[in-house]
Amino acid sequence: MLPERGSRTLLRDVHAQLRTAILDGRLQAGLRLPTTRAFAHAYGISRNTAIAAYDLLLSEGYLATRGKAGTYVAQALPRPARRESAQRAWQLNPFWRRQLPAEAASRLHFDFQIGVPDVHAFPFALWRRLSARALRAQARASSAYADAQGRPALRAAIAQHVSFARAVGCVPEDIIVTAGAQQAFDLLARILVVPGRTVVALENPGYPPARFAFAAAGAKIAATPVDDEGLVVERLPRNARIIYVTPSHQFPLGSAMSARRRAQLLEFARRHRAVVIEDDYDSEFRFGGRPLDALQTLDRDACVFYVGTFSKSLFPTLRLGYVVAPAWARAALVAAKRNADWHCPVAEQDTLAAFISEGHLARHVRKIRRIYASRRDLLLQTLERDFQPWFKPLPSVAGLHLTALARTQVDVETLVERARHEEVGVQSVHGFYAGRSKPGLVFGYGAIDAAGIRAGLHRLRQILAR
Numbered sequence: 001m002l003p004e005r006g007s008r009t010l011l012r013d014v015h016a017q018l019r020t021a022i023l024d025g026r027l028q029a030g031l032r033l034p035t036t037r038a039f040a041h042a043y044g045i046s047r048n049t050a051i052a053a054y055d056l057l058l059s060e061g062y063l064a065t066r067g068k069a070g071t072y073v074a075q076a077l078p079r080p081a082r083r084e085s086a087q088r089a090w091q092l093n094p095f096w097r098r099q100l101p102a103e104a105a106s107r108l109h110f111d112f113q114i115g116v117p118d119v120h121a122f123p124f125a126l127w128r129r130l131s132a133r134a135l136r137a138q139a140r141a142s143s144a145y146a147d148a149q150g151r152p153a154l155r156a157a158i159a160q161h162v163s164f165a166r167a168v169g170c171v172p173e174d175i176i177v178t179a180g181a182q183q184a185f186d187l188l189a190r191i192l193v194v195p196g197r198t199v200v201a202l203e204n205p206g207y208p209p210a211r212f213a214f215a216a217a218g219a220k221i222a223a224t225p226v227d228d229e230g231l232v233v234e235r236l237p238r239n240a241r242i243i244y245v246t247p248s249h250q251f252p253l254g255s256a257m258s259a260r261r262r263a264q265l266l267e268f269a270r271r272h273r274a275v276v277i278e279d280d281y282d283s284e285f286r287f288g289g290r291p292l293d294a295l296q297t298l299d300r301d302a303c304v305f306y307v308g309t310f311s312k313s314l315f316p317t318l319r320l321g322y323v324v325a326p327a328w329a330r331a332a333l334v335a336a337k338r339n340a341d342w343h344c345p346v347a348e349q350d351t352l353a354a355f356i357s358e359g360h361l362a363r364h365v366r367k368i369r370r371i372y373a374s375r376r377d378l379l380l381q382t383l384e385r386d387f388q389p390w391f392k393p394l395p396s397v398a399g400l401h402l403t404a405l406a407r408t409q410v411d412v413e414t415l416v417e418r419a420r421h422e423e424v425g426v427q428s429v430h431g432f433y434a435g436r437s438k439p440g441l442v443f444g445y446g447a448i449d450a451a452g453i454r455a456g457l458h459r460l461r462q463i464l465a466r
Helices: 010-024 036-043 049-058 094-098 124-140 154-167 180-192 208-216 261-273 327-341 345-355 360-386 412-421 452-466
Strands: 063-065 072-073 175-176 199-204 220-227 239-245 275-279 304-309 321-324 391-393 399-407 440-444
Touching: 010 049, 036 049, 036 208, 049 063, 072 360, 094 208, 124 345, 154 175, 154 304, 154 321, 154 345, 175 180, 180 208, 180 239, 180 275, 180 304, 180 327, 199 208, 208 220, 208 239, 239 261, 239 391, 261 275, 275 399, 304 412, 345 360, 360 391, 360 452
Parallel strands: 199 220, 199 239, 239 275, 275 304
Antiparallel strands: 063 072, 175 321, 304 321, 391 399, 399 440
16 A cells, blocks of 8 residues: 655655565566556656656666566565465364375376376367357346356256266256265255264275265264165164265265165165265276166155266366256255356356257267277276286176276285386275275276377386386
């Protein structure tokens, strides 16, 4: 804030504030400053004051001129250490204070990343055309906030898609569009969890971000084991009021919940007045066998929330997903969405609506499913043939990853670290367990091609052999 025009300290204050902004890094090295005329107009001072302030900074070495190109912040400056604000950790929610920062994106040469699709196979040229069309339509529309529940055209397209692909009975009014599945979990936690009281049962091993969403809302977490048939319903605590499951393709072990278990789970939810959150995160990619009905399809008591995402079938940075919600919870879920971020980006919603309704999503999924199926077969065959002394791959007929459990006493954590040193990225199954875990590895095959799978597994076998 500057003193009134005509003050005797005006030049000194302008100079001091510019100098401080340069030293603090707010005006970064190489930044082109406005002309003295524009600067004076913007800050309501005389041009002579602006010229004098620039000249002082030039003489002190904080600014540099480049002929007619203008005045710039000097490249080389003696910067003092940045002052860090005093830590006020006592003001933070203890849950978030305990969380570690996310790891940087991997840049390994042979990376078996989990849950990442092959973006190189995506028809981005087509997406750009649909996006341009959506933007042209948006330019003609009124400049008002959109519906928090989601664009009507997108909700209609999603309802049609899941009805056909997964036999999920729904209409557009049942759908709430979210910023990916993770926001869906966060919104569900907001409306369903009573902090310190609500018990949420999650699969163990399971999907950590879902666990984080409910724990952050103050839920009591009950890690519940899984076996070859999926979640062990008999091990659910009687006071569980929310049950999170991945029945179509258990994450990360890969099993599908049996029809018997599905019926048991829905009966438990009915008897104990619990709700079920069904995460159908990669159901589009099924490579064999008859798919079992979604829990939402079997639900007769309006207790299942069906969560889907387009991060696996399209690309993760799209950040669009959805919840098919029972009628009794819809208004609360829409209110939570409005409170969180009002609505998802309109242009992306309209582009996706056209992509689905014009049949491009179905065609893309058919194409990419064949690619993933061949990679899965290659990965499975190589693991069974070359890694038999050390690992046993678990059966899985869907998704973008395979899990292999150790047959012998393999130091999996050391193996993962040594593999990274040799440009091979694999992940230990340990990080998906709450408490004791079985040793094993998880291999994603969505973002690595066949040549990368062969070379990466060859290097990994050499490490094991050593």
